[in-house]
Amino acid sequence: MKAVQIYLLLHVVFSAIVLVNTFNPFKKFKDQWEKFFTPSESCDSEWISFNAEGFKVDLESKLFGQHIASLVILKAVNGFMRDDNPKKPLVLSLHGPSGTGKNFVSKLIAAKIYKKGMDSSFVHVLNSELHFPLQSQFETYKTQLQQRIKDNVTNCECSMFIFDEMDQMHPGLIDSIKPYLGYHSNLDGVSYRKAIFIFLSNAGGESITQTALDFWKAGRDREEIKLNDLETVLSSSVFNSNNGLWHSGLITNNLVDFFVPFLPLEYRHVVQCVMAEMKAKGLHPDQNMADKVAKDLLYFPRSDKVFSVSGCKTICTRYHNYI
Template sequence: MDGRKPALKSPQKLSLLSSPVRAIIRLRRTAHILKKSFPAGDPQAKLLQRQISLGKAKLGSTSASLLSQASFESSQYFTFDTSVQPPVTRSSKRKKRHRNPRVLYPGTSKKYLPTEHKSKAKRCLLLLIAIICFQILNAIENLDDNLLKYDLDGLEKTMQREVFGQTLAVESLMGLLKDYLATHTHNKPLVISFNGPSGVGKSHIGWLLAKHFRSVTGHHSVLHYFTMHHCPDNVSTSACQLDLSKAISNMVTQAEIEEKIPLFILDEVELMPPALLETLSRFFQMNQTNEFLNAMYILISKVGGNEIMNVLLQNISGDPLPQPQRKMELLQEALRPVLSRIHPLWTLAEIVPFVLLEKGHILSCFYEEMMSEGIYPDPSHVESLAGQLSYYTQGGQQYATTGCKQVVAKVNLL
């Protein structure tokens, strides 16, 4: 209307339309060539004609859709920028990840876990643990077997039945014997010193020890030494030293061959001359051969009896001792200075103090002695015999001054 030329189509529309037009032209040329090569009534020519018409219809629809898309993109009202894509947020990524389907196994199939490679070091570690446990078990069994050989449980029951009023002394003695006899190899000999007043049961326990160990180890493994009998006043001290040294050496050598621990019970040690004590102390040292380290020595003496009596009577008159173990410690502390002044060999010994016996213990001694002699223990008769002895009276308690030492003489007069 205004004389201007109509605007040309955009190059984008030409590019969209050129490809379908070219395809239609190619199909027509191909169809024209095929019509010439096949006659008009041939069925293959009819089939080919149908395929060409279908191809034209598809190409026509494609071109129509492309034209509509081109007109939509060239709309003057709406414009869409397809080159810029919206930003992808983390939430969308997470949603996409969650949308991924899980891998589900069929119900009939078997699930195989990943194979684990076993390390050879674990096997070696288990083998080492098994060896250590076996060694520990074997060592414990050996300790039990060694203690069973000496039958210390039977010895303890015998002492509890026949020894009166010395519960702490018996417990301390049995603890030392069990610890020492648990093994055969030691770094020093066991030296135990029985100290206390006369008649409280020291020599009686020594006699029970000698009787028990002779029955379990043999007579040649036990020496019961009495100073007044084996070393009287008319015998020289040098001869006594030689005899004692020879007896100890022979017994220790024989016991080592038989894998036994010998026992030496030395009674009346307070009557031994200093030279004999010096000879005896040489066997208590640690710098000796192995056979001399595997030996037990029991020293029985009245040394320290007065100190024990004073400690007991003072504690009875004052505050009583709360614990038996504390009572034993106080008695040991009172005895050590006295014993060390006599000879240094007591510094190498385990001190076992024996306390005073009460009147009830004296009555038990009379009953036991009369039963052993075949005399009926009439209670009134026993009371009258016990009343003939002398006692310390302190804090409402009576303690025999001579213990059970005069009981045997009283019973023999019946």
């Protein structure tokens, strides 16, 4: 009798799926099948498990032109994920020009911690312009943001929060998350120590670029640039500017664990990005095509064309023009 019931249930499911997928039956059928039979994501080792070696390989093979960021982030994430009882959440603040890999690194981190990567229900992306556009709604946003963080960490202590355009956020809104980043065993019965907070910002990009340009003018290789070469300029441009992060208590209370600089990308790095994009799309990497795409971008200074104005940000759409 049970076999008959199972057969009837499957018959009903398949029939319903077929009926609602008139225009593209195979794809929609496949999507509905996976949705129906795939187990729901849960906050355990089956769905959350850090792949340290895979993360190292990804940083070395997929993140181009960022030797400083790669090293700092690798050590930071590895150290945090190895600690079964961290004293506080991991807080990373990524700084640099647009298109240099800040968002990309966030995706790499998520991909090597969560089975579903950025699609995980435990990864939360908040964009200043999208989620907090109105200054007049500051108090409402503050309450909503605090509740969102509390609810999601209550649901899974290993949650990740990515704040895009952090430098555009209202200082008071940034301050509203300060309690969750500190050395607290718990707040109102909730522990935030295993959560990860990643702040993405263009603040400091001009100073970082100028340092890279100075090295180039001096005939020095960019790989000679060390973290301490950028700490001073990053400090003066980010910490002494009018951006929201500086005016928040996150700085004065030393709640950010690592400030990570991202360098501007050169022509050769753009070519690498195009080659990687073709490979990711299942295409055979074509050096000639990659060169054509890279040459189509704008570079600065105009006289020397050293760095890409947009980094690798637009190559995903541009390379289609050459296929």
